[in-house]
Amino acid sequence: MTTPAIFTTPHGRRIAHHLSAGRGPTIVFLGGLKSDMDGTKALHLESWAHAQGRAFLRFDYSGHGQSSGTFEEGCIGDWAEDTFETVHALTEGPLVVVGSSMGGWQALLLARRVPERIAGMVTIAAAPDFIEDGWWAGFTEAQKQALERDGQVELPSDYMEPFVVTKRMIEDGRRQLVLRAPLDLPFPVRCLQGTADTAVSTDTALRLLDHAECPDMRLTLVKDADHRFSDETCLTLIERAIEDVLGADV
Template sequence: MTDSFERFESPQGRSLAYERVPGEGPGIVFLGGFRSDMAGTKAAHLSQWARARGRAFLRFDYSGHGASSGTFEEGAIGDWAEDAVSAISALTTGPQILVGSSMGGWIALLVSRAVPERVAGMVGIAAAPDFTEDAMWAGMTREERVALEEEGRVEQASEYSDAPNVITRRLIEDGRRHLVLRDPLSVPGPVRLLQGTADAEVDRSVALRLLDHVESPDVRLTLVKGADHRFSSPECLALIEGAIAELLVETGA
C-alpha cells in the first residue's frame, strides 16, 4: 500500500483511502478490481504516468478493500459503485476519464449511469460487467447454490491469493440489482476496451458482448494475443497509456 494515501468520509459513513495527483483535466480515475487495492501495478503505474504529464489522477480503495474501512465480505457491487461516485464527486472536478480494471469496468459503467455529466470517456481493461451473475452464479454447482441460499456464503479457491474468494448471498443478490448488459447502456464520450486472449477470468466473449451492447459515439475493442487477466506487462501498460492518450485527444484535452 502506498504510504501517501489520505482519507475522506463518504456520505454513507465509509472511510475511504485515496491518493490524488493534482493536474490538468479531464482527470483520470482508476477503478480497481474485485479484492484489489490502489497499490496494484496498473494503478501505481498510471499514477506516475499522470504525474509526469501534469494530469489530474485519482486512485482509491473501495470499502472493505486495501486501507479503506469495512469488511470485504460485507460489501457488494452497489456499495462499491457508491464509493466510486462519492470519491469522484468529492475529490475531482469536471468530467473524468474512467479506467476500470475487471470489476472496475462494471463500476465505471454504473458511474456512467449514475453521474453521466462527470464522465468524459472510459477505458475498460478486461472489463467484467455482470460477473456476479454471468460468471459466479452461472459457474456454481447445485451444491454451492444450495449452500449459498442456506448458509449465506460459499468459498472458492483464488488464483491470486492464498485466501479463498468468499461469495456471499448478498453479493449475488445485490449484483442482480446492478446488471448493465440486460438494458440499454449509454456511456458519455469515447470508450476503449482492452482484452487479453489468454485471460482465464474474463473470456473475450464478454468484451465482444460489451462492444455490441454499449452505446457511445466511439467504441473500440483491442484484443491482445497471449495477454492474461492481470494485463500488467510493459506492453499492456503501454496499451493502457495509449488508450487514455487517445481519449484525451478526442476530448480536446
C-alpha cells in the same frame, strides 16, 4: 509508501485514497475485485499522469486495501456508492475513467449515474455482470444450496486466495446489471482484453462492445495477455488508450 488521505462517505465508510493535482480531465483508476490502489497498473498510471501534468485519483473501495470494512460485508452496489461519493467529493469537471476487471463494471455504473461528467473511458478486462453470469451461472446445485443455507460460499480463484461470496453479494449483483438494459456511453471508450485471460473471456468483451450504444467504441484484443494486463507492453497500451480518448473528437 506514502500515507493515504481518508474520505468518509455519507454512509460512514472511510475511503483511503491518493489524489494528485494537475490539469483535467481527472484520470480516475478503478481497481478490480479484492485488489487495491497500490497495484502495478494504478501506480504506473499515477506516475504517467504526473509526468503528463494531469490530475489523477486512485482509491480503495470499502473492504479493500486500506479503506474501512471487510470484503465479506460489501457488494457491487456498496462499491459503486464508494466510487460515486469519492469522485463527487474529491474531483471537479470532466473525468477519464480507467476501470480494471470489476472496476470496468464500476466505470459503467458511474457512467450510468453521471454521464455528463465522463469525457472518456478505458476498460481493462472489464467484467460487467460477472456475479450473475460468472459466479451464479457457474454454481453447482450444492453451492446454491449452501448459499441459501449458510448465507455464503467459498470460491477458488486463479489470481488470488479463495474468497467468500455472500448471498447479499449475489442478490445485489442482480440489481447492478448493465448488460440487460440500454447502456448509453456518449463518449469515447477503449476496451482492452487479453486472449489468455482465464478470469474474463473475450466473449464478455465482445458482448459489451455489441451491447453498448456509443459513438466511438473500440476493442483491442492482445494475444497471450492474461488478466493482470501489467507487463510493459500492456501498460503502454493502457497509456495509449487514455491518450486516445483524451484526444478523441466525438
